[in-house]
Amino acid sequence: MASETGTQSVERALGVLRVFTAGRPELRVSDVASAVGLSLSTASRQLQTLEAAGFVDRDPVSGLYRLGLDMVSFGGAVLNSHPVHREARQVAQNLAAELGLGANVAVRRGDELFYLLNFEGRLAPRPFVLAGQRNPLHATGLGKALLSGLSSTERRVLLEDLPAYTPRTIVTHDNLDQAISTTSARGYATEVEELALGRACVAAPIRDGSGAVVAGLSVSGPLSAIDLPNREAGLASAVIEAADSISIGLGYHGPARVPLQSVVVES
Known part of the structure; x- marks a missing residue:
């Protein structure tokens, strides 16, 4: 007793x-x-x-x-012992300084994404820390990057419902499958006002030595700062390169991606 x-x-x-x-x-x-x-x-x-x-x-x-x-003290000890955090911290900090946007790294915890770290850029200040917070997988660029490591069947089992957060949120698995297919084909995901109005992001998956998707890296900010119609190709290239750098640090030796020369902006 x-x-x-x-x-x-x-x-x-x-x-x-x-x-x-x-x-x-x-x-x-x-x-x-x-x-x-x-x-x-x-x-x-x-x-x-x-x-x-x-x-x-x-x-x-x-x-x-x-x-x-x-x-x-506990939070710091947990983060310092996490291999993704150790490999990603300096890379994400450099990315935020270079692009002036927020740089975020997250892992999947069950049916949500969990932020390991974030850095603010001069164009995307935040009044709070993202580390330790959670967000839905289907309504974020980071989430789509993380979901790209799962099959369509696995995604349907993991995410029974796809709730809407804005009018632009993906709410059907068929549409989510299409978005993940696009993410896998080009190596990065985008999100425009799917979780919160006025914000957008570009994200890429991070892989470990086995090739499994273990995390995601994104740059995010207000629509005016992300400016996808004019910046998508450059942002995607920078995010993929940074994510690949972290993956290599985790032991991934997959084929290097060819830098993006042009990107068709989706409506």
Whole structure:
């Protein structure tokens, strides 16, 4: 029984911590209790224990809780030990500086993409950090790059529903198959206002030594900064080259891609 109680306590603590990753950085005890399904007294005890360990902080004025700075140490250790992060960090940073756009690297976690890192370019500033956040696979360029490593059957099993986020979101598997086929044929994916209005990206897959798609790299920003009608060929070439560089660092020795000379812009 003691072991079961200890397991339940750990599960509750993890549940409390996950609440803070759901989009609201500061929460009341009652917010946490409601989200995790705990009584107020149990939620309060969990938060007090986590505060003593440095995993959450409590604002002395408002009484609201937020994730503690000690969590940064864990996040940094996780990222520093991840092979894709190690190989991609400098490449992505250079890409953001060169193009003036956001440079992002993500892996697939189940039916979502998970951002490992991002750097902001001067033309695409963000007021928040993308690392650690998740996005849908079917509505992003990064997601399409990641999905290019799966078969059509595997994609249908993985993604039962394709919800719409904007009028331009792909919502059928037939259309997604077509987009993935295009991605595989030319080596990169595009996304224009499929997840959020006013934004676009260009992405390419990253492969490991076995040739499997293990991550994706993208450049993103406002429509005016991405400017696909005029910049698609150059952006695609830069993203593919950067992704190939990371892949080589991961042990991939596949055929080098021929630099893009011209690209037909799709409507």
